[in-house]
Amino acid sequence: MALQRRLALGALTGGSLLVIYFLCRYLENHLSFVPLRQCHGPTQRPSSSQDSPARQSNSDQWSHPAHTSTLPPELSSGTVLPKHPQTPTPKxxxxxxxxxxxxxxxxxxxxxxxxxxxxxxxxxxxxxxxxxxxxxxxxxxxxxxxxxxxxxxxxxxxxxxxxxxxxxxxxxxxxxxxxxxxxxxxxxxxxxxxxxxxxxxxxxxxxxxxxxxxxxxxxxxxxxxxxxxxxxxxxxxxxxxxxxxxxxxxxxxxxxxxxxxxxxxxxxxxxxxxxxxxxxxxxxxxxxxxxxxxxxxxxxxxxxxxxxxxxxxxxxxxxxxxxxxxxxxxxxxxxxxxxxxxxxxxxxxxxxxxxxxxxxxxxxxxxxxxxxxxxxxxxxxxxxxxxxxxxxxxxxxxxxxxxxxxxxxxxxxxxxxxxxxxxxxxxxxxxxxxxxxxxxxxxxxxxxxxx
Structure with a gap:
């Protein structure tokens, strides 16, 4: 009986770990913008073409202005901001x-x-x-x-x-x-x-x-x-x-x-x-x-x-x-x-x-x-x-x-x-x-x- 209980507990533990693994894989594939430290430990964000030399040498170059508006005068009088297209880059x-x-x-x-x-x-x-x-x-x-x-x-x-x-x-x-x-x-x-x-x-x-x-x-x-x-x-x-x-x-x-x-x-x-x-x-x-x-x-x-x-x-x-x-x-x-x-x-x-x-x-x-x-x-x-x-x-x-x-x-x-x-x-x-x-x-x- 004790052996059966140990086998059942082992199966339950293994099944739980398998469920957690597949859950982490799902989150990684579908919610990639969420850090998955709980699944894989600490992660390092990969570099991309956005990190150009200008940005690397300019880490503290932007701060919001002291003005009451974040928009310049030419954009504060009824300007409609365009919606951003999400079409992939063509060949x-x-x-x-x-x-x-x-x-x-x-x-x-x-x-x-x-x-x-x-x-x-x-x-x-x-x-x-x-x-x-x-x-x-x-x-x-x-x-x-x-x-x-x-x-x-x-x-x-x-x-x-x-x-x-x-x-x-x-x-x-x-x-x-x-x-x-x-x-x-x-x-x-x-x-x-x-x-x-x-x-x-x-x-x-x-x-x-x-x-x-x-x-x-x-x-x-x-x-x-x-x-x-x-x-x-x-x-x-x-x-x-x-x-x-x-x-x-x-x-x-x-x-x-x-x-x-x-x-x-x-x-x-x-x-x-x-x-x-x-x-x-x-x-x-x-x-x-x-x-x-x-x-x-x-x-x-x-x-x-x-x-x-x-x-x-x-x-x-x-x-x-x-x-x-x-x-x-x-x-x-x-x-x-x-x-x-x-x-x-x-x-x-x-x-x-x-x-x-x-x-x-x-x-x-x-x-x-x-x-x-x-x-x-x-x-x-x-x-x-x-x-x-x-x-x-x-x-x-x-x-x-x-x-x-x-x-x-x-x-x-x-x-x-x-x-x-x-x-x-x-x-x-x-x-x-x-x-x-x-x-x-x-x-x-x-x-x-x-x-």
Whole structure:
């Protein structure tokens, strides 16, 4: 009898352990987001492509702003946040990245990822020939830095007529905002992008052959609006570059001595341009700079960007949306042509977000409105197209010493909002400067040189 009881107890114990084992296996397969320490002991979360070098060196770069709202003013007035698509990444002629190892030129083809679908570290690839044979170009230097693993030289910076196809629309429609074509009707895309059908529309620096004067290297000045430029006396130096990039509320009149007077490329989204015209009107901003050499580079945040682009090219009024009935010539001049209008490719913006500015915000409910700031997109676009880049008016570690903008009449501290990660951007500018990939204007360097 005692033997029977022991056998029964052993069978019961074995059965219980078997039930626990299968229960743990079920939880592991179906509830993988729950730590299964009770089943397998301590676990270590596997690394993924989200842990890029930028994030690893930037563990404490995000904190919620001191403002009462986590949304910036341009997103606090009736903006509808897009629902996040959960469609898996398609198989296309693109390349995919899994892990980014600094210091190595990884072959990014045919690699599998386990990242969230909205990340989409998969991009259109094109053969993009450099416009110069500059021996000291950023492209040649970046291969020798720890940032080389993040740099893709063949992601198109701009989108144009040849990019809009049903297949590409299906692929990009899964990404919202500036990172794709989510919510944009195919008809609108065709009508807009089909008029961008010349070489000037896919080349950011389309007039280099005429402008170069046999220069070996393309030198670009990228000018932000930071208060560090006040009393900098950098105007002539800025204007001496082949190209001068500006963005948003770029007020020039009265500040030429500090910021220069030329503008070859003005980067904006329709939203940021309209808000700049409203918010900085008293400071003197009446609209985008206008000159014969100025190109207008749209950062397409919404469908309204495509509608304004189409109206500008066709010299008609905007058909619908917030700008319905408005005349684009008011912003870009009466003689604006399709050759002077350009639009960033959503793959390029998503690539910048994923490879260079992978913020912790992407793990929050605000992931769909987060993107690199307009100034960051502009600076990184220059990094991918120019041979040598000098950056002025961008945030530096001593930013608290300066007002938000160089044209502020009274001191305004920099505001931090959830849709951009300005601290991460500041860290990236320092990394690029220290790696010799850009020359970043900083007051402390000026003072040390004067001593």
């Amino acid at each position: 296309t002629q693109t390349a995919t990245a899994a892990k980014h190892k600094p210091g190595k030129n990884n072959s990014l083809d045919n690699l599998k990822t386990t990242e969230a679908p909205y990340i989409g570290d998969t991009y259109m690839r094109e053969v993009i020939q450099p416009q110069t044979n500059c021996s000291d170009s950023i492209r040649s230097r970046i291969t020798k830095t720890e940032l080389s693993g993040r740099f893709l030289k063949d992601v198109p910076v701009l989108q144009w007529a040849e990019h809009v196809t049903p297949k590409q629309h299906q692929r990009l429609s899964r990404y919202p905002g500036a990172h794709g074509w989510g919510g944009i009707e195919y008809k609108t895309l065709v009508e807009t992008l089909s008029v961008l059908n010349s070489s000037a529309n896919w080349q950011l620096l389309d007039d280099w052959k005429d402008l170069g004067n046999e220069s070996e290297c393309i030198r670009c000045a990228v000018v932000g609006n930071g208060g560090i430029l006040k009393d900098s006396k950098k105007g002539k130096e800025i204007d001496s570059h082949h190209y001068v990039f500006r963005t948003n509320g770029a007020i020039i009149n009265g500040f030429e001595q500090d910021v220069g007077s030329r503008t070859t490329h003005y980067t904006f989204s329709t939203n940021t341009m309209m808000n700049s015209m409203r918010g900085y009107a008293r400071a003197g901003f009446k609209g985008p700079p206008k000159s014969k050499e100025t190109r207008y580079v749209f950062l397409p945040d919404h469908g309204r960007d495509y509608l304004l682009m189409k109206a500008a090219v066709t010299h008609t009024l905007v058909e619908q949306g917030p700008e319905k009935g408005k005349d684009p010539s008011k912003y870009f001049g009466q003689d604006v042509s399709a050759e002077k209008l350009k639009m960033y490719h959503p793959d390029f913006i998503r690539y910048l977000r994923n490879r260079f500015l992978r913020s912790k915000t992407l793990k929050t409910k605000y992931k769909d409105i987060y993107r690199p700031s307009t100034g960051a997109v502009m600076l990184l676009a220059a990094l991918h197209t120019c041979d040598q880049v000098s950056a002025y008016g961008f945030m530096t570690p001593d930013y608290k010493k300066y007002s938000d903008h160089y044209y502020d009449k009274t001191n305004h501290q920099v505001g931090f909002y959830i849709n951009h990660d300005l601290r991460m951007e500041m860290t990236l500018w320092q990394q690029l400067h220290q790696a010799g990939l850009i020359r970043l204007y900083m007051h402390n360097e000026v003072r040390s040189n004067q001593k």
